Amino acid sequence: MIKDFEYIRAKTVDEVLALLSQHGDNSKVIAGGQSLLVLMRQGLVAPQYLIDIKGISSLEYINLDKNKGLRIGALTTHRDIETSPFMRDGFGVLAEMEQTLAAVQTRNWGSIGGNLCHSDPAGDPAPVLIALNANLILTSPRGERIVPVEDFPTDYFETVLEHDEILTEIQVPNPPPHTGTAYTKFSKREGDTAIVSTAVSITLDGRKSTCADARIVLGAVASVPTKAKKAEKVLVGKEITDSLLEKAGQVASEECEPVSDIHASEEYRRELVKVLVRRIGREALERAGKA
Numbered sequence: 001m002i003k004d005f006e007y008i009r010a011k012t013v014d015e016v017l018a019l020l021s022q023h024g025d026n027s028k029v030i031a032g033g034q035s036l037l038v039l040m041r042q043g044l045v046a047p048q049y050l051i052d053i054k055g056i057s058s059l060e061y062i063n064l065d066k067n068k069g070l071r072i073g074a075l076t077t078h079r080d081i082e083t084s085p086f087m088r089d090g091f092g093v094l095a096e097m098e099q100t101l102a103a104v105q106t107r108n109w110g111s112i113g114g115n116l117c118h119s120d121p122a123g124d125p126a127p128v129l130i131a132l133n134a135n136l137i138l139t140s141p142r143g144e145r146i147v148p149v150e151d152f153p154t155d156y157f158e159t160v161l162e163h164d165e166i167l168t169e170i171q172v173p174n175p176p177p178h179t180g181t182a183y184t185k186f187s188k189r190e191g192d193t194a195i196v197s198t199a200v201s202i203t204l205d206g207r208k209s210t211c212a213d214a215r216i217v218l219g220a221v222a223s224v225p226t227k228a229k230k231a232e233k234v235l236v237g238k239e240i241t242d243s244l245l246e247k248a249g250q251v252a253s254e255e256c257e258p259v260s261d262i263h264a265s266e267e268y269r270r271e272l273v274k275v276l277v278r279r280i281g282r283e284a285l286e287r288a289g290k291a
């Protein structure tokens, strides 16, 4: 049962920050409530003051700047990202990722910011945003700070957010030339959360023959999305072939540290990492060749 709380509907970011400062640990913001209400119903979170930010329209936008790249307001819904005309070229992978996230009802109401702040290690957006080298803008009464997405989650359902701070914007830079990014997740049913997810970004050199940079990000294998750094090194500086991708998958499956839980054993997750890195690496490579 949900414990009693005082509901406050905020109209501006300044108002949210003032309320968070005033009520301290007794307060929590709610956006779409798709994750928070589940935790409140389970009694795992019981804020005295619930600050509703869903109506702050200044945090709901998608902009594409020729030089700066993509800017997404924290309250933008999954569905708006999925259907945005800006999700093409190097950013198309974001729309593809959103299509795999939950059912359309959840995507219609849940926000990208809420997803990242909930910090579920099996969440879909974070691995893709890390592969795209994205940053987050966090806003508090002390001003703004920029945090790379890969440094944002600190543990299961924990982030670097201070109590009086909110996520306001996601910044995705333009991918370098000849870059391809792809994402996939393995789940029991379509729309379920991932048992293992993998995002791979590959940048080819000017002649499109050698791998200039590679980012391999694994979801649901640790308490936070994790880069497979040794597997990335397998690819960089080399001509990528099927056997090299297979080796990268093997190395990724050895360097990650998955846990066994009710959804899958450690061994099964390692096997999935091996297969998904190879499969999605090939897709990223093909895209890089066309970019």
Ligand SMILES: Cc1cc2nc3c(=O)[nH]c(=O)nc-3n(C[C@H](O)[C@H](O)[C@H](O)COP(=O)(O)OP(=O)(O)OC[C@H]3O[C@@H](n4cnc5c(N)ncnc54)[C@H](O)[C@@H]3O)c2cc1C
Pocket (backbone or CB within 6 Å): 028, 029, 030, 031, 032, 033, 034, 035, 036, 037, 074, 075, 100, 101, 102, 103, 106, 109, 110, 111, 112, 113, 114, 115, 117, 118, 122, 123, 124, 125, 161, 165, 166, 167, 168, 191, 192, 193, 194
């Ligand atoms: C049935 C179902 C299926 C789902 N399947 C998937 C799936 O397959 N993949 C996946 O990735 N996710 C999945 N989800 C999770 C879903 O994506 C998230 O619940 C949703 O995106 C959270 O956004 P929200 O706006 O509802 O956040 P809320 O639930 O309102 O908030 C979540 C947390 O973030 C905090 N918060 C929200 N916005 C901000 C902000 N701007 N700044 C600071 N803190 C903030 C809240 O205080 C809370 O702690 C599923 C959820 C449901 C209900």
